[in-house]
Amino acid sequence: MPDTTTFNDLLRHLVGFDTTSHKSNLGLIHFVRDYLNQYGVPSTLIENGNKDKANLFASIGPDTLTGGVVLSGHTDVVPVVDQIWSSDPFTLTRLGDKLFGRGTCDMKGFIALVLAAVPEMATAPLKYPIHIALTHDEETTFEGVANLLPELVAMRLSPQAVIIGEPTEMRLVNAHKGQGHLETVVRGVEGHASLPDRGVNAIGYATRLIAGLAEIGESAKQRTSAVPGLDPAFTTVNVGRIEGGAQFNIIPGRCRFEWEYRSIPDATSRSIVDEFDEFSTMLAKEMAARNEKAGILTRALLEVPAMTPQPDSPAERLVTQLYDCGDPIGIAFGTEAPCYQQAEMPVVVFGPGSIEQAHQPDEFVRIEQLQRCTEFLRNLIQHLTHT
Template identity: 40%
Template sequence: MNLDSNSATARRDAALDMLEHLIGFDTESSKSNLELIAFVEEYLKSLGIAYVKIPNPTGDKAALFATIGPNQEGGVVLSGHTDVVPVAGQAWTSDPFKLRREAGRLYGRGACDMKGFDAICLAMIPEFLNARLVHPIHILLSYDEETTCRGPLDTIARFGTDLPRPGAVLVGEPTLMQVADAHKSVAGYTTIVHGHAAHSSKPYLGASAVEAACDLVTGLYRFADELVAAGDPSGRFDPPASTIHVGTIHGGTARNIMAKLCEFRWEFRALPGVAQNLALQHLEDYAAQVVTPKLTRYAADAFVETVTEVEVPGLKPESGSVAESLALKLARSNHTITVPYASEAGQFQLAHVPTVVCGPGSIDQAHQPDEYIDIAQIEMCIAFMRRLATELS
């Protein structure tokens, strides 16, 4: 392979061109990604790359799995998602779905999280082809990472059947090209309190859903204090504890009516090794022992229910794994980091495929108005990918 400066510049320009195309597709998680996937399909066809499209059950979104090199077991998956967070309510200084280049930065929704990585993977395919790979490089583009992290599951289920089972996965979420071997799990819930409406002057004729919900929220935050006190035995995470957060609460109809309904949405982010349902179990126990008996004193039909909306597995450290060793070598680093956000990495790890997170850009720019990625990060990732091609050749 020609790795001179002109070639490096050409590959960078190809990645920027690809990023411009990808950002041009509005793939907010609530919308379809099929136009983007169709664009990538045409690109892959033009290069003679074999791929499989895996639609979601409703057919309005799809993942795409492409293989460069021999179609065999092993090799490395480069995994990135195609969906982005909404731009509504954010004060952008330019069109978020049109790439803007300024002062060494690339602006646009998804530039950092994580169409920048996707663009690099796709732009590198010609060099991957020229490398005459002995072990395959697979590219997986998924969906719904920003909402459920379930977008790659149908693809993962096919590993070892009609899709080759990879030896390692590199998830390209923004880490400033450092190798992250761990992150917390995330579980998201909606708790609904069903009370009994009555005139507020006679509380014994009803049951206030608002009162019970407030009691439950208070119980959750007391438990959060216990988690903070327990801390992080590994000493690696910021914040150094499993955390609980209540994001919204809504209930009641008027000041003088005992609320019939109240619901709150909350999340639990658990350290590796902490049960993902720990906070839910605490809430349910507290509801059964304290809140529900009080709620049903005068209204036998009152009750509390919790709906699980999101469960994203954490990523546990696997010191010396194939993925970690390879990524550290390619990143020219001798240490790993943790990241504060969740990703799809845990889904691969649950399927017993060694996985780490390593990608260009900083998470500090993700989800922000005027989201950007530094061009220098694009160049660092291209160099990383070139070393990967050499390693697998």
């Protein structure tokens, strides 16, 4: 069982590195690399384009790429700006059965548990390997996992299970919604407000587009997912920001809005973006007929696919065999899991802590949750030693 002093020390260090997504995570990554080195475990670092962030990949046990597990966690955390904390967010603070600090729950607690178990992993006569994968920019662009996966595919890594230790309160998660963040820019033609037909009103067309999105969102409510745990169980749409126009007596030449969708895992229904594109193309034609300079441009700022349930996958079987985690459920938040699914690696989301505390001021993880995860990791090491 991982030593509690070691675990506390590790988590204290991990929380102490301010790895807010827009900052470098290299301090943390080098700390982990040096720690693993002490146990004879070499790390591969995969740097980003700017070389100010890195993923870390390390393998323990037999030198085989088939079977075994990948224990995966993201090293970045969400910002603490504009949040009121009762204690310093980057200083691990214990109060009763809770450990407070940014990332304790999402998801440095899990990473510290895995690292604390490394001495045991390194000495156990493992028959299958345990890989550790740490990524950057999970909270923002998914750039880390996007850089990591081609490397894993190139080395022909074929694990029995990838376990992403996001906070699920140690429930087995096999599905979640996809998410898209988009920007639509409506380009109109400015003019004097007294002569509306001489210009093209960008705000007017933007409101029609937004009304169209609302209708698309209404009809999406009819298509519900059977996956338990998705709340709500249908695809949602939200327009969250709008700007445009100069003043009341000028026909606005530009209007821009940002919107998002969260889509249920369902390959059969048409995507929200396709429906929007069809409507947008129709309106753009109408605008171009009035003035060829007018038009609509939509681009995705971020798109993350849904995690599709793969009932009875090797990953699900492994976790349910080793831990009493109940029937698999879906969750409302996104993870790196669909990226592993695209690389055809069986994956589940399964880790300590509750998403209710993630991203919040006074983020914490309960010690009881950490103990449960420790128990799972112990079972996992034994299993990979004795199968």
